Amino acid sequence: MNKHERTDQELVQAVLAGELETFAELVERYERLVFSFLLTRLNDLQEVEDIVQETFVKAFRHLASFDCERRFAAWLLTIARNLLIDSRRKAGRSVASTNLVNEVMLTDSAREAGSQPSEIVVRRERFRSIVVMIQELPEELRTPFLMRVINELPYQEIAEILDVPLQTVKNRIFKARGILREKRENYEKMS
Amino acid sequence: MKRCPENDKILLFCEHELSEVERAQFELHIQTCSECREEVKQISSDDSLLREGVEEAFSRHRVTSRIMQQIRSEKIEPLPANNQRGWRYFWLTAFALLTVFAVASLYMPAAVKYHGRATGVMIQALTDNSTLQGAHLAADQTFDLAAFEPAALDGCFLFTVTADQTSVFKISGSTGIRRSEGLLEFFDTTATFELISGARLTIIVNGKRQQLERKTVFSTTAAAIDDLQPDAVSLAGLDRPLTASTTAEADAIITSDEADTASSADQAELASITTGLSAEAGTGSDSLIDQTPGSGKNPFADEPLDLNGN
Numbered sequence: 001m002n003k004h005e006r007t008d009q010e011l012v013q014a015v016l017a018g019e020l021e022t023f024a025e026l027v028e029r030y031e032r033l034v035f036s037f038l039l040t041r042l043n044d045l046q047e048v049e050d051i052v053q054e055t056f057v058k059a060f061r062h063l064a065s066f067d068c069e070r071r072f073a074a075w076l077l078t079i080a081r082n083l084l085i086d087s088r089r090k091a092g093r094s095v096a097s098t099n100l101v102n103e104v105m106l107t108d109s110a111r112e113a114g115s116q117p118s119e120i121v122v123r124r125e126r127f128r129s130i131v132v133m134i135q136e137l138p139e140e141l142r143t144p145f146l147m148r149v150i151n152e153l154p155y156q157e158i159a160e161i162l163d164v165p166l167q168t169v170k171n172r173i174f175k176a177r178g179i180l181r182e183k184r185e186n187y188e189k190m191s
Numbered sequence: 192m193k194r195c196p197e198n199d200k201i202l203l204f205c206e207h208e209l210s211e212v213e214r215a216q217f218e219l220h221i222q223t224c225s226e227c228r229e230e231v232k233q234i235s236s237d238d239s240l241l242r243e244g245v246e247e248a249f250s251r252h253r254v255t256s257r258i259m260q261q262i263r264s265e266k267i268e269p270l271p272a273n274n275q276r277g278w279r280y281f282w283l284t285a286f287a288l289l290t291v292f293a294v295a296s297l298y299m300p301a302a303v304k305y306h307g308r309a310t311g312v313m314i315q316a317l318t319d320n321s322t323l324q325g326a327h328l329a330a331d332q333t334f335d336l337a338a339f340e341p342a343a344l345d346g347c348f349l350f351t352v353t354a355d356q357t358s359v360f361k362i363s364g365s366t367g368i369r370r371s372e373g374l375l376e377f378f379d380t381t382a383t384f385e386l387i388s389g390a391r392l393t394i395i396v397n398g399k400r401q402q403l404e405r406k407t408v409f410s411t412t413a414a415a416i417d418d419l420q421p422d423a424v425s426l427a428g429l430d431r432p433l434t435a436s437t438t439a440e441a442d443a444i445i446t447s448d449e450a451d452t453a454s455s456a457d458q459a460e461l462a463s464i465t466t467g468l469s470a471e472a473g474t475g476s477d478s479l480i481d482q483t484p485g486s487g488k489n490p491f492a493d494e495p496l497d498l499n500g501n
């Protein structure tokens with residue numbers, strides 16, 4: 001629709017100039033990123049939702065403090081991360097853990113609507129095993145890997161968000177893939 | 192297991208990191224090599240499955256409209272950019288007060304090891320969500336304890352205490368405060384204290400005498416330590432001056448008994464907050480969050496609070 005898609009900085013400026021509704025565009029742009037960032041670190045989706053919401057509301061409130069030299073996504077993740085630490089602290093160690101995989105893959109998903117039950121089972125089992133393998137990755141590999149696969153971000157953008165050199169991002173994603181590949185082979189040998 | 196010699200190109204192929212020529216060659220190769228073909232297929236189908244799974248969850252848990260609704264219904268507006276200004280004022284004020292009190296202290300009796308007998312206590316709110324007697328204060332708003340004693344505080348405050356010498360310390364959390372036999376007494380306190388500058392000071396916290404020393408951070412509960420940073424700072428400034436004295440390298444961390452178990456984790460958290468996204472305390476890594484892989488009981492989620500695991 002727009003001939004020219006506004007940059008994050010332009011959107012921020014617009015909101016600060018009084019176009020408050022424009023903030024929705026920033027939310028649309030980054031909600032998925034914040035969601036998937038939190039998804040790998042929280043125990044239930046309700047909590048993920050809440051922190052996503054809090055993150056954006058807090059970002060909105062403090063928008064004038066956003067340093068336009070920084071990446072908006074990086075700033076959002078800093079906020080999300082602080083809120084995450086906060087919520088963990090409040091919850092203490094005894095957070096009830098739910099089976100997120102089942103929650104993520106609900107039976108009524110549109111994708112599975114027309115599938116055979118056996119296909120659904122196979123698909124979920126596969127998904128579960130992928131998630132378990134990813135979960136076993138060290139955090140420093142997991143985060144860029146997920147940004148790459150789930151958010152389909154270019155290496156350069158991941159590098160900027162994580163504030164690490166481009167080559168480091170590439171190395172980590174390759175390392176993650178290498179580990180996952182070995183795990184997949186072992187997993188297939190066992191099953 | 193003997194692998195196809197072209198096997199090491201698979202990941203590069205999947206990540207679109209092969210040169211055009213290599214790519215063409217590899218595409219030719221997988222037409223004839225089922226082993227490589229299968230693996231490429233597997234990787235890309237696993238990627239899509241992961242993406243789809245997360246996408247399914249995301250589509251059911253979007254909150255854009257909720258966010259905008261909250262902003263509209265609570266009439267939230269962006270706050271003025273007061274963190275830079277606020278911190279500049281904070282330092283100017285702290286410096287000005289210190290100078291005044293330092294000069295004044297020349298005319299006062301010589302120092303004792305720990306001083307007390309607080310004669311003047313000026314308190315400044317450091318964040319816009321701080322309250323005095325339940326009422327909101329503007330960031331930077333300053334008041335004299337004498338006018339509100341006993342005061343009930345909640346939030347983040349800078350204290351400038353004149354006794355025989357001057358001390359400036361920061362407190363985050365909630366507490367009551369009054370003077371008791373010349374000493375500052377904090378009661379019903381759940382807070383973190385940090386001496387910023389000036390002389391060591393004796394205070395009473397929840398009935399116990401405490402020495403507040405330079406580079407000391409202490410909390411009366413395990414929970415308070417990341418409140419050390421006012422909101423605005425943890426959001427934008429990972430390089431604000433104050434954080435320098437609150438990193439994990441702080442010389443002394445005194446915690447009260449009940450805080451012992453959590454203090455090291457909190458400390459790592461604190462350090463990770465002050466250093467931001469790109470550096471993790473203790474681990475030396477530059478990942479976004481803790482190094483420790485999840486416990487296994489919950490696929491996809493990290494073990495809560497396990498932030499300094501090695």
Ligand SMILES: [Zn+2]
Nearest residue numbers: 195197224227
């Ligand atoms: Zn081959």
